[in-house]
Amino acid sequence: MRQSVGFISYYLGWWACAMGAIYGYAWLGPVLLPFWVGIHLVFVARFPTAELIFLAGLAVMGWVVDSALIQFGLFTLPNNGSFAPLWLVSMWVLLGLTSESLLRWRKNLLLFMAIGAVSGPLAYVWCEAVEILNYARPLPLSLALHGVIWALLTPTLFYWRDFVYGRAPELFLIQK
16 A cells, blocks of 8 residues: 555656646646645655655755756756756655655665666656756767666665664665
8 A cells, every 4th residue: 555655646746747847837746745745644654754854855865966967967957947946856755755665676786776777767758758858968878877877876865764764774785
């Protein structure tokens, strides 16, 4: 049940962010974000305070990382914004709603990093497909670089989660 609620909230929230940005209602996803987080906290979170701190940290990380990637030219926004907009930062928070379902994968660090390398940029590819974000060209080079960034970010995000939850970082040991 918890995993289903997390994924449904993620996808509905993601589409609210994307469709809002497409049709000129960029505020839609961020305005609905508290609703999705509220559902998550009621039905999913075992430790709501820790989960809120984790999600707030994801928002900050998302703004910093995506703003840096925009500044470095990895991708651009149609309105030529210099910093990550709220709808894009909201997508980072929504990603956090799925974190519990990914916990079992992190015991194999290389596989976990590979999942991040593919799934992270994939969300941005969809944003490019609906024309709310544009990757720098040549596209394969941009995707490869973004994949490396997400391969490193994925364990970092879960390290942050463990830190917030007061767990030891040794959970990232590679299994043989």
